[in-house]
Amino acid sequence: MPGNHLVLCVDDEHVGLQVRRLLLERSGYKVITAHDGASGLHLFREEPVEAVVLDYAMPGMHGGEIAAQMRAEKPFVPILLLSAYVDLPTEVTRVVDIYMTKGEGAPALLDKLRSLFGY
C-alpha cells in the first residue's frame, strides 16, 4: 500500500492540476505542485520527491526537457509523463519511466503510479 510517498505534480492547467492533486491525496500520496518547468525543477531539487507526474505540453520547457533535466540530477526518481497529445516522439518517451495520455481515467493513473513504487 502506498505509504506517504511524496509526489511532485507539474501541469500548467490549473484545474487539471488541482483535481489530480485531490485524486492523489485521496489515494494516500503527499503531493506538491508546480505550474511550470522552472518551479517544478526547483521543487524537485529542494524536496525529497519520490515520484514525478509530469505534463508534457507546457509553456517554456516542455515535459521532455524537464524530465531530461530531472534525470540528470536525480536519476533514480521515477517519472510519469502525462500528455493530452496522442503521439509523442521517442526521444521524449525514452527519458521517462511511464508515458500515458490524459483521459485514460483515474484508475489507470493510480495503477501506473503504484507500479512506479513497485506495487
Added chain:
Amino acid sequence: MNLYQLKRVLLQTLLLPILAAVLVAGALAWQLLNAQNAVTVIEQIDANIATTTLITALVLDENTALRSFQITSNEIFLQPYDLARKPLADNVAHLQRGLEGQADALEKLTGFREVHTRWVLTTAEPLIAAVASGQDTRNSGLNLRAKAQADNMQRLLGSIVQAQQERRVAAIGKWEMELRRTVVGLIGSVLVGGLIFGVFARSRLHVVNQAFQTTLASVRRHAQATYDSEQRVRTILVSLVDAVVVCDLSGSIALMNPAAEHLSGWKEADAMKQPFERVFPLGAAEGAAAPPSPRDVLEKEAYALLLGESLVLSRPDGAALLVDRSGARLQEGSGTTTGIVLVLHDVTQQRRTQAALLASEKLATAGRLAATIAHEIHNPLDSVSNLLYLIQTGDSAEENAEFIALARTELDRATQISRSLLGMYRESRTAVALDVTDLLESVLLLLQRRFIQGNVKLDKQFVTPAMVTGFPVELRQVFTNLLANAADAAPPGTTVTLATVVVPGSAVHDGGAHHHRPGVLVTIQDQGAGVAPAIQAQLFEPFFSTKGEAGTGLGLWVSKGIVLRHEGTIDLRSSCALENQGTTVSVFLPFTEFAPAESEMSGAPSEIILPQHVRTGPDHAA
C-alpha cells in the same frame, strides 16, 4: 567600291581603246594626207613631163617646119613654126610654174629658154629671112649652129624630163617608204598598245572583280547572318514549350509553332488563314466574362495587349485544357499594327498540382489543429474523468456537489471547443454574413495555448459587430495562419496586438493601402524579429517558407488567395530595425454584395472532420 568609282574604272577602260582608235585614225589620216601629197607631186611631175614632152614636140615641130621651109621655100610649111610660138611660150610658162621649187630644173628651163630664144634669133629667123630672100641656106655654119642649138635644147628638155622622172620615182619611193613605216608603226603600236591596254584593262577588271567579290562576300555574309538569325528565331519558336500564334489583322492565323499545333490539335498547314477562334476555341473559366478575340484586340485601341487570362481550351479530341493566354500587338517600326502575337501556356497540370497542394495544405492545417484540439479536449475530459472517480470514491455530499460543478465547467469547455471545431470545418459554398470579431475569437480559442506556451501576451482591440459577407471556413483558415505566425514570431514576453476596425469608405489607413471601400480592417502586429525587405516580396508566393522544413510554405499564399476571393486586400509591413522590430499584417475585407444564403449555426453540417479521422473535404477553389 561605289558607283562613282566603278564609273571611273569603266571610263578609263573604255577610254584607252578609244584613244587607240583615235591614234590609229590619226595615223591613217596622216598617211592619207601623205598619199595625197605624193599623188599631187606625182601628178605635177607627170604634168611637167607632159609639158616638157609637149615643148619638145613643139620645138621639133618648129625645127621640122623650118627645115621643111628651108627645103621647099613654101611658107605653108612654116605654119607649124608660127603656130608653135604661143603654145611654146604658154607651155614654157606652164612648165616654169610646174617646176617651182626645183632649182636645177628651173635653171635648165631657163637655159632652154635662152637657147631657144637664141635659136629663134640667131638661127630660125635668119634662116627664114634667108630662105624668104632666096638665099642658099645650106650654109653649114648655120645648120651646124642650128643643130647644136637643137641638140642643146633637146638635151635640156631631156634632162628636165629625166629629172622629173627621177623625182617621180623618188616621190613614189618616198611614199612607199612612208606607207611601210606607217604600217609597221601601226602594227607595232597596236601590239604595244594592245598589250598595255590588256594589262591596264586586266588590272582595272581585277579591281572591279575584287570589289565585286568583296561586295558579294559581304552580301553573302549578311544573307547568312540573316538566315542564321532567322533559323535561331525559328528554333526558338520550335523549342518553346508555350504555344505561340501569330494572327494577321483579320484575326486569322498566320503562324503557329509546334507547341501550338500540339495544344490545339491542328497542324499549322491546316490552321493557316483559319480564324483564331476556330482553331483555339477558348472559353472563360466559370462565371467570368467571355474572353476577347484577337480581332477585338486589334480593333479596339483600348487593348494594347492581353494580360494573362486563364481560359479553357476545347480540343478536337474532346479534352479540355486550362490555358493562360497573353498577347501583344505586332507593330512595325512606323507604329502601324501588322497583327497580334498570342502566347498560350498550358496550366492544366499546374492547376491540378496547385489544387492538390491546396488540399494538402488544408490537411496540414487540419493536422496541426487536430493536435491543438486533442489537447484542448483531453485536458478537460481528463479532469472530468478524475472528478468522477473522486465522486465515486468520495463520501462527502458537499464535496461531491463541488466536484460535479467543476466537472460541468470542464465539460462545457470541452463542448465549446468541439463545437467551434465543428463550425470551423463546416464548409459553405455560398457567402454568409459573419462577424469578423466573433470569428477571430473562435480562432483564438484554439490558438490560445500556443500563445501561452510561447509566453506571448495577446492584446485584443476588438470592435463588434464587424460584419462582412464571406466564407467563414476559409477566413478562419486565414486568421489561424496569420495568428499562428504571429505567435511563432513573437519572442517570449512580448505582445501580439490583434485589432478589428470598421472602415467607412474613402478612408486612408496605415495598413499601407488606401481603402476607398467600406469594410473591416484586421491588423495583427507582433514584435518579432521582422522580415527582411528582400524576403517580403516572396512571402506570398507558394512554397516559400521561412520555417524551413517545419512549414509547407503554402500558408500565406493560400491566405492571400482567400482574401482576394473576398475581394479584400492583405499586406505585410515589417521592420528588422531594433527600435521597432516587428511585423504587421493587415487584412481588409470589404462589405461585398454577396447574397447571404445561410447563417452560420443553422442547418446540418455538410462535412464534419474529426481529429482522428481527418478526411479532405470536396475541393473548392481558394
